[in-house]
Amino acid sequence: MFDFYFEIPLVIRLILQGLAVIMVIFPIAGACSMAERKVAAWIQDRPGPNRATVPWVAWIPFLGKFLQRLGVFHVMADGGKMMFKEDSLPGHVNKFYFVLAPIVAMIPALTTVVAVPFGAYFDAAGKLIPLGLAPLDIGMLAVFAVSSLGVYSAILAGWASNSKYPFLGSVRASAQLISYELSMTLAVLPVFLWVNAPGTEGTMGFARVVEFQSQPGFLGGMWFGFLMPISAFIFLVALFAETNRQPFDTVESESDLVGSFHTEYGAFKWGLFFVAEYSHMIVGSGVFMLLFGGGWNPLPWVSLATAVEFLGTFLPFAHAPLFVGILSIAIFMGKVLAMIFFFMWVRWTLPRFRYDQVMKIGWQKLLPLSIANLLFYAIAIALIQK
Amino acid sequence: MAVITVERKPLTFLERTYLPQIAGGLKTTFKHLIAPKKTLEYPEQRPAIPVGYRGVPTLVKDPNGREKCVSCQLCEFVCPPKAIRITPGEIPADQADRAHVEKGPQAFDIDMLRCIYCGLCQEVCPEEAIFLQNQFSMSGYTRAEMVNHKDRLYELGGTLPDAHHKWDKKKAAEEHGNTH
Numbered sequence: 001m002f003d004f005y006f007e008i009p010l011v012i013r014l015i016l017q018g019l020a021v022i023m024v025i026f027p028i029a030g031a032c033s034m035a036e037r038k039v040a041a042w043i044q045d046r047p048g049p050n051r052a053t054v055p056w057v058a059w060i061p062f063l064g065k066f067l068q069r070l071g072v073f074h075v076m077a078d079g080g081k082m083m084f085k086e087d088s089l090p091g092h093v094n095k096f097y098f099v100l101a102p103i104v105a106m107i108p109a110l111t112t113v114v115a116v117p118f119g120a121y122f123d124a125a126g127k128l129i130p131l132g133l134a135p136l137d138i139g140m141l142a143v144f145a146v147s148s149l150g151v152y153s154a155i156l157a158g159w160a161s162n163s164k165y166p167f168l169g170s171v172r173a174s175a176q177l178i179s180y181e182l183s184m185t186l187a188v189l190p191v192f193l194w195v196n197a198p199g200t201e202g203t204m205g206f207a208r209v210v211e212f213q214s215q216p217g218f219l220g221g222m223w224f225g226f227l228m229p230i231s232a233f234i235f236l237v238a239l240f241a242e243t244n245r246q247p248f249d250t251v252e253s254e255s256d257l258v259g260s261f262h263t264e265y266g267a268f269k270w271g272l273f274f275v276a277e278y279s280h281m282i283v284g285s286g287v288f289m290l291l292f293g294g295g296w297n298p299l300p301w302v303s304l305a306t307a308v309e310f311l312g313t314f315l316p317f318a319h320a321p322l323f324v325g326i327l328s329i330a331i332f333m334g335k336v337l338a339m340i341f342f343f344m345w346v347r348w349t350l351p352r353f354r355y356d357q358v359m360k361i362g363w364q365k366l367l368p369l370s371i372a373n374l375l376f377y378a379i380a381i382a383l384i385q386k
Numbered sequence: 387m388a389v390i391t392v393e394r395k396p397l398t399f400l401e402r403t404y405l406p407q408i409a410g411g412l413k414t415t416f417k418h419l420i421a422p423k424k425t426l427e428y429p430e431q432r433p434a435i436p437v438g439y440r441g442v443p444t445l446v447k448d449p450n451g452r453e454k455c456v457s458c459q460l461c462e463f464v465c466p467p468k469a470i471r472i473t474p475g476e477i478p479a480d481q482a483d484r485a486h487v488e489k490g491p492q493a494f495d496i497d498m499l500r501c502i503y504c505g506l507c508q509e510v511c512p513e514e515a516i517f518l519q520n521q522f523s524m525s526g527y528t529r530a531e532m533v534n535h536k537d538r539l540y541e542l543g544g545t546l547p548d549a550h551h552k553w554d555k556k557k558a559a560e561e562h563g564n565t566h
Contacts, residue, residue, distance in 0.1 A: 043415045045424040349415040350408060 017133055021113055029278035032340060034075045039344040049074040085267035090161075093264060097160035102265065102272035105153030108146045109279035115142040116286045117207050119329035120296055120304060121321040128305075130207035131325055139205040140192065143287055144185060147242070150280065151177040154251070157273075158261040169260025172355060173251040176241055179362040180248075184238035186370035187231045190377035191224050191291050197385045206287070210295030214303030221301035225292035230373045232292040234366055239284045241362065243277065246347040250355045285339035286332070293335055296328035304328055440505045440518040443496055444543030445536070451545065452484055452553065454515035457491035461507035461516055469500035470507060486557045494536040498524050513552075517543065 005013070034049075041048025052073040058064045067073070089095060116139070117132035136142050151174050158170020195212050196202050213223050225232040241248040252260045262273045289295060297303045304324070311318040311327075318324075353361065400406050426433055435441070448454050457474035475492025477484050484490070507516045521542060526532045534542070 039419070042419045042423075045418055045421060047423050047425055047427065345412060345415065345419075346408075349411040 014133070018114075021133055022110060025110065025113060025279055025282060026275065028282060028337075029275045030075050030079055032278045032281070033078070033274065034071055035341070036344050036347075037074075038071060039341065040348050043345070043348040052077050079271075082268055082271040087267040087269060090264050092162050094160040094162060097156050098264075099269070101153050101157035101160060101261075102269045102276070104156060105150060105276040106272045106279075108149040108153075109276040109283070111146045112143050112283045113279075115139045115146075115206070116283060116290065117210075117295075118286065118332050119325055120207070120210075121325040121328065122305070122308070122319075123321070128207075128211060130210075131329065132207075135205070135207065137203050137205050139207075140188060140287075140291075141204050143283070144181070147280065147283070148177070148181055150276070153273075153276070154261050157265070161261065161264040163264060165258045166261045166263045169251055169257045169263070172257075173244065173261060176244075176248065176251060176358060176362070179359065180238040180241035180366070183234050183362065183366040183370040184242065186367070186374050187234035187238065188291060189374050190228050190231050190381070193378060193381050194224075194227075194385075206290040206295070209291055210297070213294045214297050214305065216303075218301070221303065223292060223294040223297075223300050225294075226300065228292070228373075228377065230369065231377070232288075234370045234373065235288060235292065237361075237366060239288060240343070240346070241358070243280045243284055243343075245281070245343055247350040247352050248358055249347075249352040250358050253352060281340060281343055282336060285336045285343070289332065289335045289339060293339075296332045298331050304331070435520040435522070439520055439522075440503050440508075442498065442521040442524055442534070442542060443501060443503075443505075443507055443516055443518050443539075444521075445494060445515055445539040446517055446543040446546045447540060448548045448551075448553070449545060450483065450554075452487060453490050453540070454513045454548075455491050455494065455511075456487070456489045456513055456515075457494075458489075458512065460510045460512065464506045464510045466504060466506065467500040467502050469497045469502075471495045471497070486553045486560065491536060494539060496534045496539065498532045498534055499529060514546075514548070514550075517546065519543065 008016075038048045047069075049071040050069045052071070053064070053068040054073055057067060057073075089098065114133045115136045117130035117135065119131035120128050121131065123129050154170045154173035154177070158166045158168075158173070161167070191209060192204060195208050209224070213221070215221060219227075240246075244251045251257075257263075262270055265273065294300060298307050304327075308318055308324055308327070315323075445453070445455055457472050459472050459474065462468075462470045462472045471493070472491050472495075473493040475490055477487050477490055503518065505518050508518050519542070524532065
């Protein structure tokens with residue numbers, strides 16, 4: 001049915017796939033900005049933005065009103081406004097680096113998606129084939145390497161803005177990102193120690209991690225979040241810090257830094273920073289779900305294969321690769337969106353840490369904890385897998 | 387005053403990790419997330435106006451539909467920001483139903499850009515003719531639009547119940563041969 005697709009030259013196919021993924025991430029990032037406002041409103045007992053509407057949608061009897069109340073058209077209004085605003089370039093900035101910074105923010109944020117598998121299907125032989133732009137064997141390393149490039153955008157933006165608050169903000173951002181990267185990396189090591197058992201082919205890829213969480217049996221079907229709760233917790237906290245989300249919001253703290261490194265930015269260039277932040281959140285949530293949340297497995301101890309088997313009892317097309325692929329992507333996206341909701345929920349619950357507290361938590365609490373955690377699991381895994 | 391020394395307990399380990407507090411906070415915010423909304427959606431939903439609310443000042447008519455204002459100008463004199471301007475006038479002789487009314491304003495303007503909603507005009511009025519009623523939003527595109535003229539003031543005010551029926555009593559007294 002889809003043979004024509006595989007006859008297209010590989011380069012064009014990859015470009016099409018890449019565009020398809022970007023076409024999904026961009027609207028999700030936009031929708032997240034709306035969701036953020038809605039969640040904020042609901043938590044504060046307000047209805048949230050619910051006025052903007054488009055005439056021909058408003059005429060649809062029930063759905064039109066529902067979409068309006070949901071604030072869907074505010075996203076479009078906001079985005080449209082961003083497009084048509086004057087893209088000002090302040091006179092006192094270093095123009096080249098000022099323009100470069102949002103681009104440098106956007107590129108790593110979208111590039112990390114390449115290494116993240118977002119679904120899977122079973123081929124004719126029953127083998128699990130992960131769906132992703134590039135099924136890299138070094139998945140985790142690639143994500144760490146590329147996403148840490150994001151710090152350059154903060155540094156460049158703060159430095160090129162040539163003014164006080166952006167500079168302070170970028171110094172904070174770079175210090176914070178570097179501090180929490182250590183604990184984050186140490187927190188995922190036990191997972192890969194466990195996955196790379198002696199005698200197996202070594203890998204840093206995500207697909208194997210998910211495969212490990214979908215084995216039969218009590219321990220096999222257990223997600224790594226249950227098996228290594230401390231790792232998951234450290235990774236989660238570090239993820240909040242890496243994505244500059246509350247309570248590690250010191251980088252952007254409006255009350256003392258105006259708007260941090262994007263103070264001098266406006267219109268579309270600011271929008272790029274904004275989308276980059278949400279893309280980081282989406283990819284970060286995806287990585288968390290792959291490592292600790294079972295990836296595309298619907299429930300703990302219920303793997304995708306089991307779910308497909310169960311659906312196959314009353315759905316004739318349940319074993320079709322297309323259906324399995326869409327099902328797994330839906331499960332994975334559902335988990336990622338739940339994670340993003342959690343980000344927002346935390347944001348509207350906690351006040352931000354002071355900057356010295358952020359540093360203290362990072363270096364004096366999380367880092368020793370992650371080292372102890374690594375040692376514990378290294379010894380435990382060595383004893384179990386010898 | 388006795389000094390009470392309060393013993394400050396050291397934080398427990400769990401409290402120092404800050405996690406139970408975070409969980410408690412998340413629980414609270416989640417309750418609010420699903421709780422009914424407290425906001426009034428303004429143009430469609432209006433707030434209930436409490437009794438004694440001081441809104442836009444208006445002129446009212448008596449139950450017979452006559453102007454109550456006799457243009458004594460007390461409100462004009464008492465008005466702190468000088469928002470009220472009254473031009474006193476006589477009652478025309480051809481209006482039989484107003485024959486016993488002493489006087490009436492020829493023009494009555496309240497400049498709502500000056501008015502401070504203090505309610506002194508209502509308090510000072512001997513005829514109970516001016517009331518600060520429930521209207522709370524006044525807007526206009528020009529300064530002229532923000533001046534309420536006499537007809538507009540009566541339109542806003544309407545008719546309020548009256549306990550005194552002053553002009554009816556005066557008419558009855560006159561018919562009995564008393565001047566008052």
